Amino acid sequence: MKEELQLKIIERFPQFYKPNLYGCNQKRFYFECMDGFFDLIWKTSEDIENALKKYPVIYLESFSIVQVKTKFRELRVYWGFDKETAGVLDTNTSSLIYSNLVEITNRAGTLSRSLCEVCGRNIPAEHIDMTNNWILKCPDCAKKEQDEKQSSEI
Numbered sequence: 001m002k003e004e005l006q007l008k009i010i011e012r013f014p015q016f017y018k019p020n021l022y023g024c025n026q027k028r029f030y031f032e033c034m035d036g037f038f039d040l041i042w043k044t045s046e047d048i049e050n051a052l053k054k055y056p057v058i059y060l061e062s063f064s065i066v067q068v069k070t071k072f073r074e075l076r077v078y079w080g081f082d083k084e085t086a087g088v089l090d091t092n093t094s095s096l097i098y099s100n101l102v103e104i105t106n107r108a109g110t111l112s113r114s115l116c117e118v119c120g121r122n123i124p125a126e127h128i129d130m131t132n133n134w135i136l137k138c139p140d141c142a143k144k145e146q147d148e149k150q151s152s153e154i
């Protein structure tokens with residue numbers, strides 16, 4: 001994902017996207033997907049923030065997103081709570097929050113399956129070809145790539 005888009009998300013949700021040991025850039029959080037998922041990641045971050053705001057503030061404070069990546073053509077959002085706070089959290093509240101967050105991140109995964117990872121457009125179901133390439137592209141982006149490939153071969 002473009003540097004400026006990544007920074008936009010990090011600046012809006014600094015609490016969620018802190019540097020960590022995952023990914024290839026430990027100085028800041030690194031999004032391992034293409035630009036087309038920007039809106040979906042933004043919306044998902046908002047949903048997570050709104051969900052956490054319903055609970056005691058310790059949950060929001062100890063929450064972070066560990067990794068955001070495309071895996072098997074789907075956006076995956078991995079997250080967790082600080083180990084130190086996990087012990088003091090109430091079990092019932094924790095399991096409520098966990099199922100809430102699982103729902104939100106699973107929904108993002110499902111939605112990503114019909115988005116072009118390059119431009120973010122919705123791909124009509126009949127154009128989704130899971131056999132072709134590792135990145136899910138709309139017909140326009142696929143054609144553009146094909147044209148560029150051909151012109152570089154000439």
Ligand SMILES: [Zn+2]
Nearest residue numbers: 116119138141
């Ligand atoms: Zn596209």
